Amino acid sequence: MSLWLITVAMAPEARLLTTRWQVAGDIGRRPCWRGSLAGRDTLLLLTGIGQVNAAQAVTAALEAEPGIEAVFNLGCAGAFEGSGLRIGQAALASEVVLADMGVQSAGGLAGLDEVDIALAGRSTGLPVYNRIPCDLGLNELIRRANPGIAQGPMATVGRISGDAATALAVGRRWGAIMEEMEGAAVGLVARWYAKPFAALRGVSNPAGLRELDLAAGAEAAQRALLALG
Ligand SMILES: O=C(O)c1cccc(C(=O)CC[C@H]2O[C@@H](n3cnc4c(=O)[nH]cnc43)[C@H](O)[C@@H]2O)c1
Secondary structure, rough: OOOEEEEEOOOOHHHHHHHOOOEEEEEEEEEEEEEEEOOEEEEEEOOOOOOHHHHHHHHHHHHOOEEEEEEEEEEEEEEEOOOOOOOOEEEEEEEEEEEOEEEEEEEEEOOOOOOOOOOHHHHOOOOOOOOOOOOOHHHHHHHHOOOEEEEEEEEOOOHHHHHHHHHHHHHHHHHEEEOOOOOHHHHHHHHHOOOOOOEEEEEEEEOOOOOOOHHHHHHHHHHHOHHHH
């Protein structure tokens, strides 16, 4: 039976799943649950917040369970102005973007491609810079289960946008619909292990606004995933 991996940063982002699934010990010192999704045996891993936590946890899982065939990142996120997304709405990533990485100067952020710092894949002729594409097959599966779901780039940041002007700049810089803190880290590790990757997020706040409806965002993302069956 094939095995899938879901990662979430915070326990409330997985409550609908953890109340249905079985506790399955620890992987990479992170709590883990086991259940079923779309007929696949599925592990759910609670990574902790941010890119370092997410990358370490996913690496540990992929090393411990080489049978993992797909990796999903799930959680809440801030919606950028102009995305048309409202609190409690789910969206699917077309790509996840390492939005803080590059060379920052007074004129703005030069992306990794502009300074030719590749993070992976140079030897294959397809270098990975800031943008990590999501798997087309997984995204098709998610879209079929969630007709009309919004889709677009998601910006993964180390520094949360703390006001509207900062959020606007980040959203515009990357053409992103949402801001979060783990997606691109999970996506890049999945790429190193040649595993298909998808990211689903629910809106908990407008990006730049420091008031979160965590429950609404978390529920939206989980319901979109559970729609897979
Ligand atoms: O204190 C704040 O201003 C603040 C603003 C947004 C989110 C937080 C969090 O502590 C949650 C971080 C957690 O949730 C994801 N998330 C949710 N909304 C956003 C956002 O607008 N920008 C970045 N990340 C967000 C993120 O993936 C983390 O896992 C605090």
